[in-house]
């Protein structure tokens with residue numbers, strides 16, 4: 417498989433790297449501390465075309481491939497994973513699904529604003545009692561003829577407070593189980609739709625995570641995505657691509673921590689020499705470098721599978737499983753290499769370590785990825 421990048425992909429990578437250095441780095445510690453959403457930064461990302469990267473330009477997108485998207489995700493995540501999760505959800509879970517399965521009217525009304533950053537999207541599947549077990553949806557969307565009435569609660573919703581457009585998964589016909597589930601577009605401000613409290617999180621603290629409450633929310637039928645009962649498949653297909661984005665995020669967190677550790681090890685002296693000259697540190701760097709490159713190849717492979725219309729459920733799950741493990745292990749080692757300095761905020765690696773953890777949890781935990789992988793290889 418050829419992983420060499422073309423000129424356009426290299427330019428995207430460079431632009432994302434530049435953006436992360438010039439726009440994200442300076443405020444990232446303060447945003448993490450204060451749990452402040454990167455509002456201005458996201459606006460600029462939208463203006464640069466990073467929020468609808470894979471969408472057709474006729475809907476305001478950048479018309480790029482998935483590999484360009486993962487390259488940008490990696491670069492942004494090296495510096496600020498709170499910003500990259502906003503980018504990932506908007507690109508993969510909202511824009512991609514709307515473009516692929518939405519009606520022309522839905523694309524005109526919503527997609528054109530979501531690709532440019534005029535609006536941000538949220539993907540609402542998880543519930544207090546339906547996390548990994550996603551078919552157990554308790555939120556209901558009762559069919560009333562020309563509209564649905566939605567009731568229920570969603571949990572841990574990324575962009576929960578800042579989004580304007582919410583894709584909400586809800587059960588219409590319980591007897592049909594997952595085949596009775598629908599995906600509905602619900603606008604912020606719709607009567608009965610309330611934003612719950614913001615979560616106080618271990619990592620990605622700059623991102624905005626809320627519960628959402630729906631009390632007799634009236635949603636027109638034209639806001640349903642796909643045929644009646646398509647909602648669960650919509651969620652699964654969308655998440656399969658989303659996992660590639662989160663795998664790229666994990667890769668970026670790992671690579672960011674490694675780059676910091678490498679630099680530090682050449683500056684910090686102990687026992688009369690730079691610590692990189694001690695084999696204990698050099699071997700850690702060797703392991704990190706090797707594992708990050710292995711994760712990168714899996715991430716690129718899954719992106720190329722998607723771009724070449726090959727099945728990417730398996731490769732995306734493998735990429736997410738492995739890259740998130742590497743992110744967790746690499747960031748812990750990066751803190752270790754930094755010693756006491758690694759434990760304080762100014763050196764960035766403790767934040768990357770906290771941010772890494774969520775990549776093993778959201779868009780399907782590592783255990784869920786193993787279900788997807790094992791089912792695929794055993795069938």
Ligand code: CAA
Pocket residue numbers: 501505539541542547548549550551572573574594595648649652653655656729778779780781784787788
């Ligand atoms: N593509 C298309 N259809 C799929 C699919 C896929 N990748 N995976 C499953 N399906 C279909 C199946 O074919 C089946 O349909 P039929 O019966 O009509 O054939 C249906 O979905 C149900 O599939 P399963 O029987 O496999 O369902 P299951 O109950 O065993 O669950 C699961 C499968 C993979 C474990 C699934 O529940 C799952 O992915 N759980 C994790 C949920 C998750 O990732 N949540 C993340 C929340 S979003 C988030 O985190 C965003 C954020 O904030 C950043």
